[in-house]
Amino acid sequence: xxxxxxxxxxxxxxxxxxxxxxxxxxxxxxxxxxxxxxxxxxxxxxxxxxxxxxxxxxxxxxxxxxxxxxxxxxxxxxxxxxxxxxxxxxxxxxxxxxxxxxxxxxxxxxxxxxxxxxxxxxxxxxxxxxxxxxxxxxxxxxxxxxxxxxxxxxxxxxxxxxxxxxxxxxxxxxxxxxxxxxxxxxxxxxxxxxxxxxxxxxxxxxxxxxxxxxxxxxxxxxxxxxxxxxxxxxxxxxxxxxxxxxxxxxxxxxxxxxxxxxxxxxxxxxxxxxxxxxxxxxxxxxxxxxxxxxxxxxxxxxxxxxxxxxxxxxxxxxxxxxxxxxxxxxxxxxxxxxxxxxxxxxxxxxxxxxxxxxxxxxxxxxxxxxxxxxxxxxxx
Amino acid sequence: xxxxxxxxxxxxxxxxxxxxxxxxxxxxxxxxxxxxxxxxxxxxxxxxxxxxxxxxxxxxxxxxxxxxxxxxxxxxxxxxxxxxxxxxxxxxxxxxxxxxxxxxxxxxxxxxxxxxxxxxxxxxxxxxxxxxxxxxxxxxxxxxxxxxxxxxxxxxxxxxxxxxxxxxxxxxxxxxxxxxxxxxxxxxxxxxxxxxxxxxxxxxxxxxxxxxxxxxxxxxxxxxxxxxxxxxxxxxxxxxxxxxxxxxxxxxxxxxxxxxxxxxxxxxxxxxxxxxxxxxxxxxxxxxxxxxxxxxxxxxxxxxxxxxxxxxxxxxxxxxxxxxxxxxx
Numbered sequence: 001x002x003x004x005x006x007x008x009x010x011x012x013x014x015x016x017x018x019x020x021x022x023x024x025x026x027x028x029x030x031x032x033x034x035x036x037x038x039x040x041x042x043x044x045x046x047x048x049x050x051x052x053x054x055x056x057x058x059x060x061x062x063x064x065x066x067x068x069x070x071x072x073x074x075x076x077x078x079x080x081x082x083x084x085x086x087x088x089x090x091x092x093x094x095x096x097x098x099x100x101x102x103x104x105x106x107x108x109x110x111x112x113x114x115x116x117x118x119x120x121x122x123x124x125x126x127x128x129x130x131x132x133x134x135x136x137x138x139x140x141x142x143x144x145x146x147x148x149x150x151x152x153x154x155x156x157x158x159x160x161x162x163x164x165x166x167x168x169x170x171x172x173x174x175x176x177x178x179x180x181x182x183x184x185x186x187x188x189x190x191x192x193x194x195x196x197x198x199x200x201x202x203x204x205x206x207x208x209x210x211x212x213x214x215x216x217x218x219x220x221x222x223x224x225x226x227x228x229x230x231x232x233x234x235x236x237x238x239x240x241x242x243x244x245x246x247x248x249x250x251x252x253x254x255x256x257x258x259x260x261x262x263x264x265x266x267x268x269x270x271x272x273x274x275x276x277x278x279x280x281x282x283x284x285x286x287x288x289x290x291x292x293x294x295x296x297x298x299x300x301x302x303x304x305x306x307x308x309x310x311x312x313x314x315x316x317x318x319x320x321x322x323x324x325x326x327x328x329x330x331x332x333x334x335x336x337x338x339x340x341x342x343x344x345x346x347x348x349x350x351x352x353x354x355x356x357x358x359x360x361x362x363x364x365x366x367x368x369x370x371x372x373x374x375x376x377x378x379x380x
Numbered sequence: 381x382x383x384x385x386x387x388x389x390x391x392x393x394x395x396x397x398x399x400x401x402x403x404x405x406x407x408x409x410x411x412x413x414x415x416x417x418x419x420x421x422x423x424x425x426x427x428x429x430x431x432x433x434x435x436x437x438x439x440x441x442x443x444x445x446x447x448x449x450x451x452x453x454x455x456x457x458x459x460x461x462x463x464x465x466x467x468x469x470x471x472x473x474x475x476x477x478x479x480x481x482x483x484x485x486x487x488x489x490x491x492x493x494x495x496x497x498x499x500x501x502x503x504x505x506x507x508x509x510x511x512x513x514x515x516x517x518x519x520x521x522x523x524x525x526x527x528x529x530x531x532x533x534x535x536x537x538x539x540x541x542x543x544x545x546x547x548x549x550x551x552x553x554x555x556x557x558x559x560x561x562x563x564x565x566x567x568x569x570x571x572x573x574x575x576x577x578x579x580x581x582x583x584x585x586x587x588x589x590x591x592x593x594x595x596x597x598x599x600x601x602x603x604x605x606x607x608x609x610x611x612x613x614x615x616x617x618x619x620x621x622x623x624x625x626x627x628x629x630x631x632x633x634x635x636x637x638x639x640x641x642x643x644x645x646x647x648x649x650x651x652x653x654x655x656x657x658x659x660x661x662x663x664x665x666x667x668x669x670x671x672x673x674x675x676x677x678x679x680x681x682x683x684x685x686x687x688x689x690x691x692x693x694x695x696x697x698x699x700x701x702x703x704x705x706x707x708x709x
Contacts, residue, residue: 026533027399027584056583119499257399260691261433295649296642304640311639317619317629318636321653324614324660330688358662360582 003343006282006350008253009375012041015148016249019140020281023154023163024255025265029286031055032361032370033255033354034153035063035086039364040371041149043080049139049147050086053132053155060088062363070094072139072147075364085147091131095121098134099227111226116219128155129166130238137241161272164242251281256342258285258335263342270346282350284374285339289332290355298329352377384709385680386603389573391513391566392528394606395537395591396577397584401608403430404691405577405684406530407456408699409606412708413526414450415700421512422447422458424530425505431458431530434691444522451697451704457524459512463494466504469511470559503543503560510566534576534591541567541574542598573603578674580607580667585674592677604680606703607671611686613664620661628654682706 011017022034031052038050049072055065063086064075070093072085099117100108111117121127132155139150154163209217244250252273256266266283273280296304305322308315339351354373361367386392392409396402403424410422421444424431429439435447440460448456468482494501515523532540543560566572576591578584588605595602615623622628633650642649674681684702687695 025398027397057586058582259399262399293648293652295645295652300642304637304642307640308636313639315632315636315639317615318633318640318653320614320616320619321633321657322640324656325653327611327614327688328656334688358659359666 004350005377006352007377008037008352011251011281012037012046013044017251018149019250020151021252022255023252023269025262028255028257028262030255031153032059033284034151035059036367036370036374038084038151039367042077042082042084045080045082046149047083047147048149048151051089051135051139051152053089053153055088058362083146089132089135091128092121094131094135107226114219114223116223129163133238133241140244161268246277251279253281253284255284255286257287258338260338263338267342267345270349282352285351285353287356288353289328289335291328291332298326301326301329382707385707386573388570390516390526391509391572392526393531393574394528394577395531395534397534397587400577400579400584402577403530404434405606405608406528407434408696408703409708410456410528411448411450411696411700412703414454414456415704416452416454418454418525420456420526420528421524422456422528423461423509425461426532429460451700461505461508463501463504466508467494470504502540503563506541506543506567507559507563510563513566534587537591538594538598541600568599570601572601574600575603575606577606577608579609580670585670602679604682605674607681607683609686610683615657615661620664623657623661628657
C-alpha cells in the first residue's frame with residue numbers, strides 16, 4: 001500500500017502551529033532536519049526559533065551557534081520575509097537558571113554549590129530531556145518573543161521515548177517517597193509506611209550509607225530541602241510542558257532512516273503519541289536511496305552487466321555501471337520493504353522521504369537544499 | 381590470515397555512535413572470537429534487548445544463555461545485565477545481603493540508589509563484566525575465553541569506563557571504592573580493548589576521533605576502529621575520475637547497452653548510469669578522505685561490508701568471518 005504523502009510546507013505554513021517537535025532514534029539526522037525545517041519556515045514568512053540539543057560542530061557553525069550563552073541568537077536569513085533564531089541547549093545552565101529564578105540569592109547559591117545538585121544537573125540520566133522540555137516551555141511562554149513557531153530537536157537518547165518519559169521520571173524522583181523520607185529523618189524514618197516498610201527503610205539507609213557514603217545521602221537531603229521550599233513540584237513543571245505538547249498547535253515529526261532499528265523506534269513513538277493524544281504530523285524517512293526512474297529491474301541490470309563482463313568483446317565500464325545500478329535498485333527495494341511494513345502497521349501516517357546526501361550540511365545553502373528535499377517529500 | 385590484533389585481551393568493549401550498528405558488530409565480534417572451539421560471552425548493559433533482536437531470540441533474562449554456535453565450533457553466550465540485579469549480586473557477594481536486597485528492590489529502593497548515583501550504576505555494570513573476566517584467571521568452570529561488552533555510545537564511553545573518577549565523588553574509602561579499584565585493574569589494563577564502531581561519514585568519524593582522544597586521555601586502552609557498512613568502490617580509479625569530470629564516454633556506453641540487449645530508452649539509461657556513476661564516485665572520494673583521517677589515529681582499522689539483505693544469523697557469520705580475516709583475535 002502506498003502511504004499518504006507528508007507535506008511539510010502545509011505544516012510550517014499553518015500559522016496556528018506554534019511548536020514542531022522532531023524526534024526519532026539517534027543517528028537519523030534529527031538535528032539537520034530540525035534546522036532545515038526552521039530555515040525553510042523562516043524563508044516562507046514564519047518567525048522561527050529552533051532549539052537544537054547537540055548539533056555537529058559544522059552545523060552549529062553554519063547557524064552561527066558559536067556562543068554558548070543558552071539564549072536564542074538571530075540567524076540572518078537572506079531570502080523571504082520571516083526571521084530565524086537558533087540556540088543550542090546548555091542543560092546545566094538551564095537548570096541553574098531555573099534555580100536562580102525561583103530561589104533568593106542565598107538559597108540559590110546554597111543549591112548551586114550542593115555536590116548532589118552538581119551531579120544531578122550535569123550527569124543525571126534524563127536531565128537533558130527534562131531541561132529540553134523546560135527550555136521549550138520557557139521559549140513558548142516568553143512574552144514579546146520575536147518568534148511564533150518553535151522547532152525543537154530532541155536529545156540523542158537511546159530511545160526516542162525518553163524525551164517524553166525522562167522529565168516525568170526526574171520529576172517523580174524529586175517528589176518521590178524516598179527522597180521525602182530522606183529529607184525528614186527527624187519525623188522518624190518511614191512513619192506512615194507501616195512497620196515492615198520502616199524496617200526496610202532502616203536497612204535501606206544503612207546499605208546506601210555503606211555503599212555510597214553517608215555524605216551523599218546528606219547532600220541529597222540538603223538539596224531537596226532547599227529546593228522544595230523555593231519552588232514547588234518539579235513534576236508540576238514537567239506536566240505543564242507535557243500538556244503543551246498535547247495541544248492542537250503542536251505537531252510531532254518522527255524522523256527515521258530506512259533501517260529496521262530506526263523504523264521500529266519510529267513505530268513505537270507513533271503508537272505512544274497516539275496513546276498520549278499528541279498530534280502527529282507524519283514520518284520523515286531520511287537517507288533514502290534514490291533511483292532516477294523506473295528503467296529496468298535489478299535482475300535485468302545484473303544480467304546485462306554479467307553479459308558485458310564476460311562476453312567475447314567485454315565492456316567492463318558499462319558492466320560496472322550496470323552493476324552499480326543493480327546494487328542501488330536492490331538497496332532501494334530493501335528500504336521499500338522496511339517502509340512498507342511501517343505503513344502496514346500505521347496506514348494513516350503520512351510519509352516524506354528524503355534522499356541520502358553525499359555530504360554533511362556545512363552551511364545555510366546546504367540547509368536550504370535539505371529543506372527543499374523535505375518539502376518535495378520523495379526521492380528525486 | 382593476518383596476525384592477531386589483540387592477543388591477551390579478555391574484555392572487548394564495543395562502543396560507537398547511534399546508528400552505526402554497534403550491537404551487530406559486537407555480536408559479530410563475539411562470534412569471531414569464539415571460532416574454532418572458543419567460548420565467548422556477549423553482554424549488553426543498556427536494557428535495550430538489542431542482542432535478542434540481533435540473534436532473533438526471545439528477550440534475554442539476567443542469566444547467561446547460549447545464543448549461537450561459532451564457525452568451526454565454539455559457543456557464543458549472551459547476558460543482558462540489569463543494574464538492579466547487578467546491585468543485588470554485589471550486595472550478596474560483599475555483604476551477604478541477598479534477602480535484604482530483595483526487600484529493597486520491592487520498595488523501589490534499588491532503583492532509587494542507582495538513580496541518585498549514576499556512577500554507582502556504571503560501576504555495577506562494568507563490575508559485572510570484570511567479574512566474568514576474572515573467572516578465567518581463577519580457572520572457574522564457567523569462565524569464557526573472551527567477554528564482549530556492547531557498551532554505551534561513543535559520547536559517554538570514557539565516562540562509563542572510567543569508574544574511578546565516577547565514584548571518587550561518592551566514596552573516598554570503603555567497599556565501593558575497593559570495588560571500583562578492582563574494576564579499574566581490569567579495564568585500564570592490557571587485558572581490555574575498547575573498539576569504536578563508525579561509518580565512513582563525517583559526523584561519526586569526528587565523534588570517533590574525539591572518542592579516541594578522550595579514551596587516551598583517561599588512559600583507557602583503545603583496541604581498534606571498526607568501520608561498518610562499507611560499500612566497496614564499483615568503479616576503477618580512472619573511471620571515477622572520468623565520472624567526476626563529466627567525461628565518461630557516452631557513445632561507448634550506449635553501444636554497450638545495445639550489445640547487452642537493452643535496446644529501449646538507451647539514452648535515458650545512459651544518462652542514469654552516468655549520474656549514478658558520479659554520485660558513487662563522489663561518495664567514494666568522501667569516504668577515502670574520511671578513512672585517511674581515521675588512519676591518522678594510528679590504530680588498527682577494520683572494515684565490514686554493507687549487507688544489502690539486512691542482518692540475520694547468516695550475515696552475522698559473514699561479518700564474523702570478515703573480522704577474523706582482518707585479525708580480530
